Structure formats: structure tokens, C-alpha cells
Amino acid sequence: MTAEDPVKKPDLQGRPEIVKLVNTFYDRVRADAVLGHIFDQVAQTNWETHLPKMYAFWETVMFRSGGFTGNPLAAHAKLVALTDMGRDKFDHWLKLFCGTVDDLFVGEHADHIKNCAADMANVIFSRINQVPDPRFDPANLTPEQRERYARYKSQPQPATP
Template sequence: MKDIQTREDIDQLILQFYKKIMVDPIIGYFFTEVVALDLDHHIPKIADFWETTLFHQAKYKGNPITPHLAMHEKSPMTKEHFDRWVAVFCQTVDEFFSGQKAELAKQRAQSVATVMLIKIKSS
């Protein structure tokens, strides 16, 4: 199995992740009910975030924490939700990729989720 090497690889990873997460019984409703997502706009932004995170390309310019704080105001986000997000993300990475960047992606997902949860709890 190959490692995550290009933007195309990231696009594939994110597409496959969203296929799972949008219909997930535990957190799918955040993506379909809590926020009315415009996927054509949202997916490239998420791919930019991962390109910046994994390949240090200055693509993503936002703040990933802010929309989650706003979301938490509408519908509480818990540790269970973040654990589920990380589990589905890591499962998707493992399904398609293997190597240094794949491991880094899983580590970063866990560390960003941990920071988000801390910020949400203290908000």
C-alpha cells in the first residue's frame, strides 16, 4: 500500500472519509443537520487543511477551532463525538494508505481533536 504523497491522495482520503462520516450513526448529524454543509465548498477547504498539515503548503488560511466552537453552541460536542471522528478518520487512512505521512495524519488528527475538545470544554 502506498503512502499519502500528493494532493490527489488527500482528495481521495477526504472523499472516502466524508462518505463514511456523513452517514455515521454517532456523528453524521453534525454534517447533515447541525450545519447545512455546502460540500463543494467544504471538501476542498478540508483538503487544503490536510495539505498544509502534511506537506507544509500554505493553502489553508482559516482557524479550524472557531466553527467547532460555534457548532458546540448549537449542539453539544462531547469526547465520544471526537473519539468517533478520530476512529473513522484513522480507519479511512489505514484502508487506503500506509507510511510516514499516513502515520503523521493519524497523529495530527488525534492531537487536533484533543485541542478542540479542551477549547470546547473551557468555552
């Protein structure tokens, strides 16, 4: 293929692509100046057990077939007392994750996993720091969403017994 005709990247299709994504992403995390120490020194991540959990987690998120069990919220919450778990850390994590997806994959599933990652980053950040989820701030609504919400609020609400 020529420079004008690059090789088309695949989309995420199943476990093999999830393994590639997770391994590449966490190699980048471990080398990252912002996040690496949180995983290696603060959380003292056991990579032999963590990576298979992440394969199962993302496979479950994407394809409902990974068999993940666990509590990601609790795992992150215990770090709040040990290190800064501020918005900037979650934004950086998301940028690194989405960049890894974009480097390796393209397509509907690639877009979906990035959206899922953004949702998880927002939920985990909000819950562990006990702040409102920024996605639900009325100031962030589009004009269409504001109009729809105004119509909903103006409808008569059913009486409660």
C-alpha cells in the first residue's frame, strides 16, 4: 500500500482485539508520567491478575461475553485517600484510552468503547469524589435538550397516592 492508501484499521470484534487494546493501553499507562505511578506505586497493581480482569471487563462491556465480576467503583474509591484522583487524572486516562483505541481500531465498536470509557470515567470520578456528574449539569445541555426538558417539566405529573 502507498502512503496515500494506508492499511485500514480493523474494528473491535471480540476477545483478541480486547486483549490487544488492553495490553497496549496499560503499557502506555505504565510509561505515562501522570498515571504510571498511581498504578505501580500507589495502587501497587498486580499486572498478572489485573490484565485478565480488564480483558473480562471490556469484553463484558462490549460484547456481554467476558464474565466480568467485580466492583470498579470500590477499587477506585480506596485510592482517594492515597493520591489525587481529580478530574484531570480521569481526563488524562480517557485521552490515553481513546488515543490507544484510535491508534489500533476504527469502526462502530471502536467508537462505542470510547463512549463507554467516557461514561465510566465520568461516573467513577463523580462517585468517588462525591461531586455531581458533569454530564447532568443543565448548563451542558444543548438547545434541543433544553427544549425537550422544558416540555417534559411542563407536562402534568401523575398524582402520587
